[in-house]
Amino acid sequence: MITGNNAKKHFVNVILIVILVVFIFLPKIVTVSYYLHLIVMSLIWFILISGLNVIQGYTGYVSMCQIAFYGIGAYTSGLLMKNLHWGLGQGILAAVGMGLIVGTIIGFPSLRTKGHYFSIVTLAFTMLMFTILRGWSGLTGGIVGFAVRPVSESLFGIPLNTRQGYYYLVLIFAVLTILFVKRMTGSRTGRAIIAVRENENLASSIGVNVFAMKLLAFDISAVLGCIAGALYMHYVNFVSPAGFAAEYAMNTLLAGMVGGVGTLVGPAIGSFIVIFLPEMLRAAALYRQLAFGIVLIIIVFALPHGVVRPLTKLWTWALAKIFRKNNVEEATLASNK
């Protein structure tokens, strides 16, 4: 029997299913293939920023090395394909492994620091990664970068070296990412991680192994970052170290903040903004950079919790109106995503 809270939950689920269906049929809806390209990039960045969100939004540690994991994932998968002729699936698995290893190695020293110091240490790691990618030219091809052949595998009969096929691949990973993060943050471990952000000393006092939680969060962000990197590599089929320099760390930071801190939807909004906004501002020609900067400053100052906060309030208000519940807190509980 559908009543009260149940009705709301069903409504939310229906909306989610509709969104999913739209995404499945997107290649048919979007007629100009260029915009599908931007959507593919946005989905790849969604995975990247969801990872960042775990350490930054949920744990409260602002990381400047997510772009380095992006590069590590891309280079790991790309070099294995180029030199050892590994396939796409193996490349992604290798990227996951690399993420765990490097995440743990870097996490140990950096997570002993806090706040601004943590951000600086991770930034230093990004610069180190760039120097290695650029300097170890015997392995990586140096500053010139390297290319790989488009992948030869197919997904449900659609070849992955087409934009449509790759779109579905990335969509699947994006959905898996969102399910994973949702599951994790709703679990006891997820709550413990959030508790670390809320009050580290208190979390420790109630029995949370704070360092272990931080390291877990950092490893998750590294793995998701590396997966995004591998997906990127086999989409554009060319990388150079320049794309993972420290200046691009700012883009990840902004995508993480602008979308919404510590929410599931925030990374999606942030990624789409960071990918689409420069595109929409292309009309401003050389003033594009200026416009981009100004827009982002406005967002950061006016909406410090990200664009998703007012959107969530709007959503909650709408739900309350539709289901005519007096208790707004009930609505918050039901729409808790």
Next chain:
Amino acid sequence: MKKGSMRIGKVLLSVLLIAVLTSMTAACGGSGSGSGSDGGADADGGAKTGTIVWGVDDSLTGTGAGSGLPSYQGTVLAVEQVNAEGGIQIGDTSYTIQLKEYDNKSDASEAVSTLTKLLDVDKVHFVIGWGSSTATLAAAQIAMTRQDDVTMVVGNGRTPMLMVYNTQGNIFRSGTGNVYDPIGIVQYMKEVGCNKTGVIAMMNDTAYSVSAKQYMEKFEECGIESVGLENFEANDTDFNTQVTKLLHAGADSILTVGNIIESATIVRTIREQGSDIPIVNFSAGTGSQWLGVCTNEQMNNCYTTRPWASAIGATDDGTQEAYTEAYIARWNDSPAQADCQAYDDVWIMKAAYEKAQSTDPLEVRAAMKELKVSDLDPRCVDAFEALDGDKLFDEFNQAYAPYQCMRWSMEEKTWTLAAVVGRNLGPAAHREYVLEQREKEGL
């Protein structure tokens, strides 16, 4: 406090949405629509006119802007000249050239996005520009998979790897690739007194690092001993450490590989340290650019070796002077290297259209492949080497121009032509390189 900031937040959000929606509609309205060309009778019923649209994809910002911006300027200069004289004549229709340009920010991802946009949204079939290697290589991956949609005409993006990816035959390049066998140049270096050479290069740059390595690989063959390799970055101003090291290591000559101003500063540093050894530079630049950094005395015993140095008086026929004057008049800026390549590409394109006598992209591409050097407008700056059958491009669509070795003349206070090297050496080395690399990459 919370309520107040929420209200402000809502206001700013609405302002933001409006601003964004406005710029979106502006962008949508502004982008080029329709096919790559159209023609038709005009109202007067007299001469027919039409438009041809080419995409221009260059590094207008970012680390490659030093090449990208001049490249764009060279393109525009040529197009304006062509249009001023009535455009491209096909049959009884005169076609005006229109350009749709995007900035790839010297970034691989941006290059992918901009090329995709040019093909999917603006629907062009020819994309020229490509002044910087990283962006060009990324874009080449797309060209390989969309051979029916696009022909890339590359100017200054000189990475030797480019033609490795030209498996579909839809990439052309006028700028001589850095794989061009440098043995002629190194032999010239030996002639002017290089026996124990120290090299100082921008080793973190995509193109310069490759050039430096290739020169050094030929040193031993030509009897030159390498005494050291020092690095510098773009916009560096102090080179004392590197120069001291090389001089201390016993260098009797120095080779610089990098941007013009930095190279000039290195020359000055060497002279200020009291050394008058021969200095060979990879850079181009006008005499006045070098004299902006060094004195005439300091420039004594200096040389450059470049496919084309935009110095007035470098060759006999006045082409280079005319170009330099036109460029300075249009842009209020000295020409570099990248602009010449892009400039020539426009003339190459024009010749291809005229040879094909069609606006069909595939027919024009086929015609471009068959172009002879004599088909080109005499205003072309590079003295392209005529290959077998007077052809412009080799089997991989690469054009060749010999290197001009220039010596600084104290009397004329500028670069003067000393020797022309490298004729007939290019295609064989290129072929070997491309086939070797293709095998490595499994192409």
Next chain:
Amino acid sequence: MTPLSRHIWEGAKKSVLKITGMSFKYGKVEVLHGISINAEKGKITSLIGANGAGKTTTMKAIMGLMPISGGTIEWDGTTLSGKDPSDVAKCGVALCPEGRQLFPNMSVYENLLMGAYTRKDKEEIKETIESVYQWFPRLVDRRNQMAGTLSGGEQEMLAISRALMSKPSLMLMDEPSWGLAPILVEEVGEIIKSINAQGTTVLLVEQNAQMALDLADYVYVLETGKIVLEGAGAEVSANEEIQQAYLGV
């Protein structure tokens, strides 16, 4: 006050807190000079002293949030000194920290749930929450509200409840009356008595000396890092110097 269900306080019966010669250094400066405190099982022991005397430092040191430079801390025969706070918590110690610390962006319900982090018995955790709701009806109404938006008194209730969620055998309470109106201070006092009545050992740190002396079975007076006086509650209250210094008499 309705008593909480008996089963929650079973573990509280046998333990004793022994602090021997504990010192603490802040950088190079020693701020606790070898203090010794004993808290008898099932009793309320108070630690009073002026601001800066070292009371909060003592609490944090017991919890493991600060490393001590000398001495030992024992609880129920287990050495606590040197343990991480999360391990101390697993020994049955709960801290209600100074300043009513909560997880501000989590709801009241979620804060309570976090309090039971060391427990794995889901069904019993639910029962404990129900008991807490019975004890603190105001929290029921606010159970989905963000903890950061509660009033001072409600936050104190929540902080105490959260500490109770782990079924502790030792409750460390650091200035629970801080910033509360006198009526609420009384209420908190009653709650502490009830908690103790169920068998939990309480170590109470207070700047509000009157409250501490009223509640305590045994009192320690801490001044600039040293215990200057100790004794049964009544004795210490009667001391003239204490009356002058702390009770404004």
